[in-house]
Amino acid sequence: GPIENYSPVTAQRLENPEPSNWMLYRRTYDGQGYSPLDQINTSNVKGLTPVWTFATGVVEGHEAPPIVNNGVMFVATPMGQVIALNAKTGDEYWRYKRQLPDDLFQLHPTSRGVGLWEDKLYLATTDDHVVALDAKTGKVVWDTKVQDYKKGQYMTLMPLIVDGKVIVGGSGGEFGVRGYVAAYDAKDGKELWRTYTIPGEGEPGHDTWQGDDWKNGGGSAWMTGNYDKDTKTIYWGVGNAAPWPGETHPGDNLYTSSVLALDPNNGKIKTYHQYHQNDSWDWDEVEAPMLIDLQRDGRSIKSLVHPGRDAIFWVLERTPTKINYVAGWPFVSTDVWKGIDAETGKPIVDPAHKPVIGKRVEFCPSLWGGKDWPSAAYSQKTGLVYVPANENFCGGFTGEKVALKPGELWLGTKPEDIGLKTKPGADHFGELQAWDPVTGKKVWQHNFPKSQLFGSVTATAGDLIFAGGTNDRNFRAFNAKTGELLWEQKTNSGIMGMPVSYEIDGTQYIAIQSGWGVDAQRIQDALVTNNIGIEANVPQGGVIWVFALKK
Numbered sequence: 045g046p047i048e049n050y051s052p053v054t055a056q057r058l059e060n061p062e063p064s065n066w067m068l069y070r071r072t073y074d075g076q077g078y079s080p081l082d083q084i085n086t087s088n089v090k091g092l093t094p095v096w097t098f099a100t101g102v103v104e105g106h107e108a109p110p111i112v113n114n115g116v117m118f119v120a121t122p123m124g125q126v127i128a129l130n131a132k133t134g135d136e137y138w139r140y141k142r143q144l145p146d147d148l149f150q151l152h153p154t155s156r157g158v159g160l161w162e163d164k165l166y167l168a169t170t171d172d173h174v175v176a177l178d179a180k181t182g183k184v185v186w187d188t189k190v191q192d193y194k195k196g197q198y199m200t201l202m203p204l205i206v207d208g209k210v211i212v213g214g215s216g217g218e219f220g221v222r223g224y225v226a227a228y229d230a231k232d233g234k235e236l237w238r239t240y241t242i243p244g245e246g247e248p249g250h251d252t253w254q255g256d257d258w259k260n261g262g263g264s265a266w267m268t269g270n271y272d273k274d275t276k277t278i279y280w281g282v283g284n285a286a287p288w289p290g291e292t293h294p295g296d297n298l299y300t301s302s303v304l305a306l307d308p309n310n311g312k313i314k315t316y317h318q319y320h321q322n323d324s325w326d327w328d329e330v331e332a333p334m335l336i337d338l339q340r341d342g343r344s345i346k347s348l349v350h351p352g353r354d355a356i357f358w359v360l361e362r363t364p365t366k367i368n369y370v371a372g373w374p375f376v377s378t379d380v381w382k383g384i385d386a387e388t389g390k391p392i393v394d395p396a397h398k399p400v401i402g403k404r405v406e407f408c409p410s411l412w413g414g415k416d417w418p419s420a421a422y423s424q425k426t427g428l429v430y431v432p433a434n435e436n437f438c439g440g441f442t443g444e445k446v447a448l449k450p451g452e453l454w455l456g457t458k459p460e461d462i463g464l465k466t467k468p469g470a471d472h473f474g475e476l477q478a479w480d481p482v483t484g485k486k487v488w489q490h491n492f493p494k495s496q497l498f499g500s501v502t503a504t505a506g507d508l509i510f511a512g513g514t515n516d517r518n519f520r521a522f523n524a525k526t527g528e529l530l531w532e533q534k535t536n537s538g539i540m541g542m543p544v545s546y547e548i549d550g551t552q553y554i555a556i557q558s559g560w561g562v563d564a565q566r567i568q569d570a571l572v573t574n575n576i577g578i579e580a581n582v583p584q585g586g587v588i589w590v591f592a593l594k595k
């Protein structure tokens with residue numbers, strides 16, 4: 045039934061969220077993925093126990109954080125469903141099921157969550173609509189078509205809500221789209237602005253492309269941006285260039301594999317930083333950089349921290365007009381970069397490991413990078429950045445020139461040619477890493493001998509790091525200072541979702557969706573072909589798990 049007491053969401057509540065809630069993708073606009081709740085801590089986490097579970101009835105990758113607003117939980121699942129639950133009891137209020145078109149091909153069948161504003165919530169769908177639902181009833185308030193799913197346009201991200209604007213970015217880098225970020229009026233769904241991530245004729249940066257390459261150059265913007273409320277700037281990550289081999293689109297290819305600084309009022313590009321040029325590896329740099337205040341070299345830096353899919357841990361400085369390179373270092377081994385230009389921050393590529401047409405080229409890390417979309421976290425207590433990384437994976441493919449057919453995969457290689465190889469003798473794959481972003485030193489690391497790590501990480505003021513992401517179906521808590529594994533719980537499926545924390549009536553809860561699929565599954569399938577004693581079968585099917593301390 046309908047929700048009786050619902051707390052409307054305001055700009056003020058999103059800018060300074062109550063510690064008890066999780067209303068934005070990473071809880072706060074700075075993208076840190078940090079909860080100030082500390083009832084559950086390093087000394088009592090052993091007593092963490094399930095208080096309720098809820099089967100979503102949906103298969104495929106459950107990637108969304110359970111969004112919590114004063115006792116009400118909203119969970120987005122694959123296949124365009126949203127479930128509203130009592131966050132204390134797990135009782136269902138309502139469920140929205142989108143009718144997806146029969147001919148929809150979902151390369152990434154998932155949703156990363158719903159955004160909140162006033163008395164509504166907002167879902168971006170894989171058939172490329174933004175839908176507004178009444179928070180109390182789940183009834184559709186408006187439904188706006190963004191682009192045409194038949195042309196390979198789709199969305200998987202959680203919308204970013206800033207001052208009554210619903211801001212989304214499109215997926216489709218593997219279909220040769222021209223990426224964009226767009227804003228809709230939260231009230232009526234009217235499009236307010238759309239900014240293409242690839243500059244058109246006459247726009248700055250257009251000359252980093254040749255001929256018509258820009259029209260289908262990729263640069264999809266498929267993850268939620270972060271927001272600097274002081275300068276009113278959103279920071280949005282941009283994806284890979286299309287098709288994959290850089291030889292097919294010569295030039296730096298702005299703004300692929302970049303971060304864009306946008307004005308949320310009109311979508312104007314204030315400035316940008318491109319992490320790597322002429323992307324050739326499907327290295328989307330879409331996880332929005334975390335906004336962190338750092339004390340470095342005797343001064344205070346308003347930084348952007350981004351552990352990249354390109355295997356480099358990037359530290360940048362954001363100013364109102366410019367983004368400066370501060371530091372960068374590889375956080376997993378890579379043979380693609382020979383170094384980083386200290387002046388410009390441009391990585392120096394080894395051409396031997398850059399895909400080309402007509403010849404197989406191998407490179408490390410793999411297409412999934414040092415870290416794909418699953419989020420890193422920052423703890424304000426330890427000052428460390430926690431990264432879900434993958435080591436000892438390499439990739440390779442033979443580039444080919446193929447004509448674009450709108451709506452069909454356009455990779456610049458045959459899908460069956462895409463490899464994931466494990467390094468001979470590798471004793472582990474997934475790594476949970478803790479880095480000091482000031483010194484660039486790794487403080488600790490936890491290795492997963494038989495699994496990738498493909499799930500988001502969340503930090504709490506109880507000095508705990510929560511993460512799933514492994515093929516053994518476990519959900520885990522680590523000591524944020526030492527990396528010691530303090531607690532684990534087997535769940536129904538593999539976890540690729542994002543842990544959150546919230547509080548109701550004085551009790552702190554931890555919530556996660558367990559539900560394996562999408563690229564965690566693809567890596568799993570590839571691991572099996574490497575014949576290293578890893579089984580393909582991680583059962584699918586989504587379940588929401590909620591934990592609290594034993595009373």
Ligand SMILES: O=C(O)c1cc(C(=O)O)c2c(n1)C(=O)C(=O)c1cc(C(=O)O)[nH]c1-2
Pocket residue numbers: 105107152154199200214215216217218264265266283284326328412416417561562563564
């Ligand atoms: O270029 C794109 O537009 C695009 C979109 C998505 C997506 O929307 O989920 C993924 C990727 N690329 C991608 O390269 C990738 O590795 C990936 C993994 C996942 C996932 O949900 O596990 N999505 C995506």
Ligand SMILES: [Ca+2]
Pocket residue numbers: 217218283284326328
């Ligand atoms: Ca991609």
